[in-house]
Amino acid sequence: QNISEEDFAEGITVIREKIDQMLAEGDECPTQFEVLTALGFYYFAKCQVEYAVIEVGLGGTLDSTNVITPEVSVITNVTMEHADKLGGTLRSIAENKAGIIKDGVPVVTAAKGEPLKVIRETAEAKNADIFVEGEDFSSTFLSCDGHTQKLEFSSELLGIEKKPYELHLLGRHQVENSAVALMTIRLLHNIDERITMQTVTEALRLVSWPARFEHLELGAQQIIIDGAHNPAGMQALRGSLDDIFPAEERVLLLGILKDKDIDTMLDILLRPNDTVVVTRPQSERADSADDLLRRVAPAVQHVEAFSDNEEALDRALELANGEKLLVIAGSLYLVGGVRQMLLKRKE
Numbered sequence: 001q002n003i004s005e006e007d008f009a010e011g012i013t014v015i016r017e018k019i020d021q022m023l024a025e026g027d028e029c030p031t032q033f034e035v036l037t038a039l040g041f042y043y044f045a046k047c048q049v050e051y052a053v054i055e056v057g058l059g060g061t062l063d064s065t066n067v068i069t070p071e072v073s074v075i076t077n078v079t080m081e082h083a084d085k086l087g088g089t090l091r092s093i094a095e096n097k098a099g100i101i102k103d104g105v106p107v108v109t110a111a112k113g114e115p116l117k118v119i120r121e122t123a124e125a126k127n128a129d130i131f132v133e134g135e136d137f138s139s140t141f142l143s144c145d146g147h148t149q150k151l152e153f154s155s156e157l158l159g160i161e162k163k164p165y166e167l168h169l170l171g172r173h174q175v176e177n178s179a180v181a182l183m184t185i186r187l188l189h190n191i192d193e194r195i196t197m198q199t200v201t202e203a204l205r206l207v208s209w210p211a212r213f214e215h216l217e218l219g220a221q222q223i224i225i226d227g228a229h230n231p232a233g234m235q236a237l238r239g240s241l242d243d244i245f246p247a248e249e250r251v252l253l254l255g256i257l258k259d260k261d262i263d264t265m266l267d268i269l270l271r272p273n274d275t276v277v278v279t280r281p282q283s284e285r286a287d288s289a290d291d292l293l294r295r296v297a298p299a300v301q302h303v304e305a306f307s308d309n310e311e312a313l314d315r316a317l318e319l320a321n322g323e324k325l326l327v328i329a330g331s332l333y334l335v336g337g338v339r340q341m342l343l344k345r346k347e
Contacts, residue, residue: 003043011039011046033057037064051188059086061099072187073100073107073128076180078115079232090114098122106131108184110176131157131183139179144170144244147215148205151175153182165201171213171240178204211335213240218346220322222248225339227332231261234268237329248325251275253316254296255309255334258287262295269329270296275319276303279312281333313338 003011015038019030030038037057044052054070056063078094086093094115099122101107107123109116110133123130131137137155142164144150149167154160167178185200208214211227213236224245228237241250252274256262270276278292289305289312296303306312313328320326328335 007043008039011043014042015039031064034064041068056097056100059093059096059099061096063100066100069102070100070105071191072184073102073105074180074184075100075107075109075111075119076177077109077232078111078119079230091118094118095122101126101128104128106187108180108187109133110180131187133176133179133183137179137183139175139182141172141175146170146244149175151178153179155183155186158186163197163201166205168205168207169209169212170215170244171236172243173236173240174213211332211339213237214339216342216346218317218342221317221320221326223326223328223342225335225342226327226329227335228265228269228329229257229260229331231264231268234265234329237327238269241325241327245325249273249275249323251277251316251320251324251326253277253279253312253326253328253334253338254292254330255279255281255289255312256287256292256330257281257283257285257333258291259285260287260331262287262292265330266295266299270299272300274300275324276300277312277316277319278303278305279309279334280307281331282309282337283331283333286331286333309334309337310341313341 015035018038019035023029054065054068056065060066075097078090078097086096091114094111095118098119101119101122103126105128107119107128107130109119109130111119116132120130136157137153140152140154142150142152147168149170150164151167152162152164154162167174181204182197182200185195185197188195189197211225214225216223216225224241226237228234250271252269254276255278256265276296278289278296280286280289289307293303293305304315306315316326328338
């Protein structure tokens, strides 16, 4: 459950006192992310949380979250995200991410290539056992009914052969992600027998993740909402669309931030016969609808622009008309608001 407004206010009041103390002692003012991270830790302690999943904000080494010593360090993958702040190369990004690895704490990763080499080197230097997806464990796709994937988990290392499970998240990238989760849970089981493969497979069957290849139905209209906002995210979205809905014609509702690699993202996602509606995400960093229209136009058969998100959604639904798949993507600043509009209409 999300934190309540009352608990948020109480926690921020406590953190504010610490900030005032820091400023009085001549320290610089913490960033918003640092304040929220501190609030998170304070609230988890107050609620006596036994296990918390702490996600890094940016990189790892210098991230606010990296004050903890975890039970397991998890590095899903390494791509060219936040490259401008993390050294500009895949290696430097991997070095930053590997900064979360602690002495003697096991590492689970699905990294490949040079990033994996960097992570291995860091784990070795820290005397931390490392478990690599595709080598020590893996999951295999069996089938998908458009709502749930049927998968199998295997690990020769753990003596597990083809353990079936269902995942209520769509997309080929979630096959790998769920394998990483299962391996992590297995390591936690070694220190806490309450954490079992039975309970985690039940959780994976029920789990939901808003705006991550989320499948909604509005009457006869099939809709996919995905927060893909970088080339790697678009690659995952395009691959999953091609896997699960290969034959359907698509109407795309897109909005992207101007500091993203827009042209590469569009090259990955768009097909010549796609119909596209572009709009402006709810952010100061948003690319304009007119600029996005200019970039999209050469790649598809039809594109229209609307500055207003609700008008853009209305037009996209009209163009899809219950016959074509509607895909909403490009920025979390867009899909969050549009998703709320759809849920209201669904009610």
